[in-house]
Structures are given as C-alpha cells and as structure tokens.
Amino acid sequence: MIVEFLGTAGGVPSLFDSVSQHKDAPIRTGPGLFIHDLKLLIDSSEDIFYQLRQAKIADIKYGIYSHWHPDHTMGLRIWETLNFDFVNTIPQSKVTTIYLTSQEVEDFKTYFGHWNHLLYLQQIGVVELKIVSNNAKITIKDTTIEWIQLSEKIAFGFYITTPTKRLLIIPDEIKGFQPINKVKDVDVAILPFGSNEVNPVTKERIHEEGMLSTLGEATFEECVEIAKNINAKHTYFTHIEATESLTQLQAKALERQLSEAGISSTIAYDSLKIKV
Numbered sequence: 001m002i003v004e005f006l007g008t009a010g011g012v013p014s015l016f017d018s019v020s021q022h023k024d025a026p027i028r029t030g031p032g033l034f035i036h037d038l039k040l041l042i043d044s045s046e047d048i049f050y051q052l053r054q055a056k057i058a059d060i061k062y063g064i065y066s067h068w069h070p071d072h073t074m075g076l077r078i079w080e081t082l083n084f085d086f087v088n089t090i091p092q093s094k095v096t097t098i099y100l101t102s103q104e105v106e107d108f109k110t111y112f113g114h115w116n117h118l119l120y121l122q123q124i125g126v127v128e129l130k131i132v133s134n135n136a137k138i139t140i141k142d143t144t145i146e147w148i149q150l151s152e153k154i155a156f157g158f159y160i161t162t163p164t165k166r167l168l169i170i171p172d173e174i175k176g177f178q179p180i181n182k183v184k185d186v187d188v189a190i191l192p193f194g195s196n197e198v199n200p201v202t203k204e205r206i207h208e209e210g211m212l213s214t215l216g217e218a219t220f221e222e223c224v225e226i227a228k229n230i231n232a233k234h235t236y237f238t239h240i241e242a243t244e245s246l247t248q249l250q251a252k253a254l255e256r257q258l259s260e261a262g263i264s265s266t267i268a269y270d271s272l273k274i275k276v
C-alpha cells in the first residue's frame, strides 16, 4: 500500500513572514493523506488544490474525514473542482464517495455550513454521501478500514488492514487516547506530532510558558507516550505546526532521540510517500 503525505502541517501551515512563524524550516501545508492503491483521500485542508496538483492526483474514488475542524475540512470545494464536468451540456462528472460518521454529520451540520456544502456537491453530482456509524468498518478491494472514535469524541482514527499489513492513522486530536489492543503492534502508525513549548532539539522557547496546557493541546511528549503504547514497527509523526520551525537537521536529530528511546520513527514531510 502506498501512502502519501500530501500535507504535514496542522492548523498552522507555513506562510511567508507570519506573526507566529519565525524560522527557516521546510514548507508544510495543511493536513492530508492519500492512499494511492484505494484512491482514498483523508481530509481536505485549504491547501488540497495545490497538493493534488503537486502529487499529480486526478482521480479520487473515496474521501473520509478525521473531524470537522477547519484545518482538515476547508478545502471541501475540491470535490467540485476535481470532479465537475464543465465541458458537456449535461455534465458527465466524476463522483467521489464521501463517508462521514454520524458524529461528523452532526458536527458538519453545526459548523461552517459544511453539511449544506456537501449536500450541494451531491446535488450537482460530484459526490455521493454515505453516513456510517461511529465505529463503522468498510471494505475496499482487499483492504478494511475501521473508524476508531477517539477520546476527543469529535475525532476519528482509522485502523486499516490488508491481508498482510496493519496500519493505524490518527490525523489529529489524539489527547487522552488509550490504544485498544487491536491497534497495538501495527506495522505502521501515523500519528500527530503534538506541539512543543520549547524546540525539542535546540530547547529554544516557541510558545509562552503554560500556553499549550491552557489551550488543552496535546504535547509532543504525550504523543510520544501514546506512540510507545501503540508500539508500531515504525511510527510517522505528522500534523506538525509551522510554529515548531523544525529544520530538516533538527527532525533527523529528533528521530535519533526517539530511536534511543525505543521508537523507530520518521518525522514526516510534505510529499513523503511510504510503502506499507
């Protein structure tokens, strides 16, 4: 299975000279993952248009969402841009099947008009909406995708199994997650990086002291603890805010630190393609 990290930022993608981004680090765009074998997209940030062009992805059969937060959903219009046939009088548009859990439907109805937007996209024939339960399991070809509702009930992870491999993807909102046995010892885990108040390599202060706990944000240390508990053969960390300002060298240093702590890991970057 080929998984591509379309974007590896979270709510703070890289901008030019933003007030909260002050160091030279690789550009990170909004969160998004694509499973090539299934033509399945996980989340559509506002950067999805650029990301699909960059990755040369023209055909998406399935879309799923981790949760309603704007950094994961503000590129919803991609379904129209990608699929709508603006050539023929009677459009012969492509159709992407979008799965949403009942929790997500409630949230999409509450926030930003997402649900109405999706209904419009369905009406113009570019998506087909399928509502599934909060612990749904679907099978595409020989791959099973199971939704795992997180401790932060608005959000979901995905437990993906093929005849030979097991993969756990948690795009965000991992705070308080207690891994169930089923998702332990997977071949690959893709987990959020969390945030640091000080750079974990240089120890330079990033945020005002106490800010992350005030905001209830998951810290990098918490994410590492959860990764240890999941005990994947290899863990990829993503959802890395541009405020972290991690240079490539620092990311490598961090991977070495994690390796010494018993976690085989990669700090993901935009356009990283992995084979599971």
Ligand SMILES: [Zn+2]
Residues within 6 Å of the ligand: 010, 011, 031, 069, 071, 072, 172, 239
């Ligand atoms: Zn996020």
